[in-house]
Amino acid sequence: MADGSASVEGATTVAADRLRGFIERVERLEEEKAAIMNDIKEIFAEAKGEGYDVKTLRQVIRIRKMDRADRQEQEALLDLYLAALGE
Amino acid sequence: MADGSASVEGATTVAADRLRGFIERVERLEEEKAAIMNDIKEIFAEAKGEGYDVKTLRQVIRIRKMDRADRQEQEALLDLYLAALGE
Amino acid sequence: MADGSASVEGATTVAADRLRGFIERVERLEEEKAAIMNDIKEIFAEAKGEGYDVKTLRQVIRIRKMDRADRQEQEALLDLYLAALGE
Amino acid sequence: MADGSASVEGATTVAADRLRGFIERVERLEEEKAAIMNDIKEIFAEAKGEGYDVKTLRQVIRIRKMDRADRQEQEALLDLYLAALGE
DNA sequence: CGGCGCTACGTCCGTC
DNA sequence: GACGGACGTAGCGCCG
Numbered sequence: 001m002a003d004g005s006a007s008v009e010g011a012t013t014v015a016a017d018r019l020r021g022f023i024e025r026v027e028r029l030e031e032e033k034a035a036i037m038n039d040i041k042e043i044f045a046e047a048k049g050e051g052y053d054v055k056t057l058r059q060v061i062r063i064r065k066m067d068r069a070d071r072q073e074q075e076a077l078l079d080l081y082l083a084a085l086g087e
Numbered sequence: 088m089a090d091g092s093a094s095v096e097g098a099t100t101v102a103a104d105r106l107r108g109f110i111e112r113v114e115r116l117e118e119e120k121a122a123i124m125n126d127i128k129e130i131f132a133e134a135k136g137e138g139y140d141v142k143t144l145r146q147v148i149r150i151r152k153m154d155r156a157d158r159q160e161q162e163a164l165l166d167l168y169l170a171a172l173g174e
Numbered sequence: 175m176a177d178g179s180a181s182v183e184g185a186t187t188v189a190a191d192r193l194r195g196f197i198e199r200v201e202r203l204e205e206e207k208a209a210i211m212n213d214i215k216e217i218f219a220e221a222k223g224e225g226y227d228v229k230t231l232r233q234v235i236r237i238r239k240m241d242r243a244d245r246q247e248q249e250a251l252l253d254l255y256l257a258a259l260g261e
Numbered sequence: 262m263a264d265g266s267a268s269v270e271g272a273t274t275v276a277a278d279r280l281r282g283f284i285e286r287v288e289r290l291e292e293e294k295a296a297i298m299n300d301i302k303e304i305f306a307e308a309k310g311e312g313y314d315v316k317t318l319r320q321v322i323r324i325r326k327m328d329r330a331d332r333q334e335q336e337a338l339l340d341l342y343l344a345a346l347g348e
Numbered sequence: 349c350g351g352c353g354c355t356a357c358g359t360c361c362g363t364c
Numbered sequence: 365g366a367c368g369g370a371c372g373t374a375g376c377g378c379c380g
Contacts, residue, residue: 018311019313022304022305022307022308022313022318023318023321023322023325025304026301026304026305026318026322027322027325027326029297029300029301029304030301030322030326032297033294033297033298033301036290036293036294036297037294039290040287040290040291040294041378043283043286043287043290044283044287046283047283050279052280052283053167053171054379055167055379055380056164056167056168056171057280057283057284057287058353059160059163059164059167060164060284061284061287061288061291062160062353063157063160063161063164064284064288065288066153066156066157066160067157069153070150070153070154070157073146073149073150073153074150076146077143077146077147077150080140080142080143080146081143105224106226109217109218109220109221109226109231110231110234110235110238112217113214113217113218113231113235114235114238114239116210116213116214116217117214117235119210120207120210120211120214123203123206123207123210124207126203127200127203127204127207128360130196130199130200130203131196131200133196134196137192139193139196141361142361142362144193144196144197144200145361145371147197148197148200148201148204149371151197151201152204211373229375232374232375298355306368316357319356319357349380350379350380351378351379351380352377352378352379352380353376353377353378353379354375354376354377354378355374355375355376355377356373356374356375356376357372357373357374357375358371358372358373358374359370359371359372359373360369360370360371360372361368361369361370361371362367362368362369362370363366363367363368363369364365364366364367364368
């Protein structure tokens with residue numbers, strides 16, 4: 001390979017390595033994600049141990065999230081209207 | 088079959104007919120659903136033809152829907168709290 | 175306004191009514207759609223209650239749908255060929 | 262309150278703070294989770310940009326995960342046997 | 349084991 | 365016309 005050309009096997013190896021790279025990066029991130037999900041579970045368990053109702057906690061969190069989403073939507077809508085008036 | 092018993096083939100046929108029934112009922116409903124989705128698309132096209140911005144229309148509808156959902160969630164949460172207090 | 179022209183406010187009102195009309199028509203259709211989806215759910219629940227596997231039923235329906243789509247493509251292709259042959 | 266006892270309001274405040282703590286910890290973790298999910302999306306987008314089929318990549322990852330789970334089960338079983346044999 | 353909530357997939361729309 | 369982004373729907377796993 002002194003001529004700098006890649007053999008077919010070389011190209012295949014490179015592609016395989018590339019593929020492996022993508023997959024392993026994703027798998028690593030999924031591990032992190034799983035760890036975080038586990039942390040969340042533990043917090044709920046802790047709260048439950050202090051007498052809080054987990055279902056209600058989840059609902060509160062969901063509503064706060066929806067409120068944030070609503071607010072963002074409202075702002076996006078406002079932007080749309082403003083843009084429409086500015087034309 | 089004067090004794091009223093069903094042959095094995097008969098039972099299989101019945102089951103197959105039942106299966107076919109479920110599937111065709113669902114397929115019929117999915118056709119109706121597709122027709123409705125098409126109607127919706129046409130309304131948006133009509134609105135667009137009159138100069139309305141479809142994206143904004145969709146956003147308005149989504150927000151109204153989220154508001155309704157939020158309200159329902161809020162009520163569900165209230166019920167939870169009331170139930171918690173009633174224990 | 176004896177000339178029949180609408181005031182600016184009138185025009186705005188008309189536009190708002192028109193807008194409201196579009197939105198409510200869409201919302202009405204989405205309700206119908208939701209009702210149909212609910213009907214479908216109930217059929218699957220009924221089937222499940224008789225021992226059928228819902229996931230498999232869904233697969234069957236999906237496959238039949240794809241077959242139908244394929245068939246339509248075939249027919250479209252046939253039409254194309256026939257048209258190319260001068261009918 | 263020189264005696265160190267908490268007033269009813271104090272207790273309520275403490276509980277509210279505790280509640281707020283749980284909720285904010287979860288919300289923080291959910292943000293991290295969302296960030297990681299976004300990273301994963303980006304990797305898939307990158308792979309797609311190089312011609313890989315994302316759906317297939319996901320399948321590969323899922324299969325590897327199942328294999329890992331199987332292997333862990335095997336190891337757990339092995340441990341069980343070894344323990345049964347008195348180490 | 350049944351329901352519920354979350355994730356992932358397919359589809360549609362706007363963009364370049 | 366392909367691309368990416370957003371939405372709605374379907375599948376899956378956890379919790380009760």
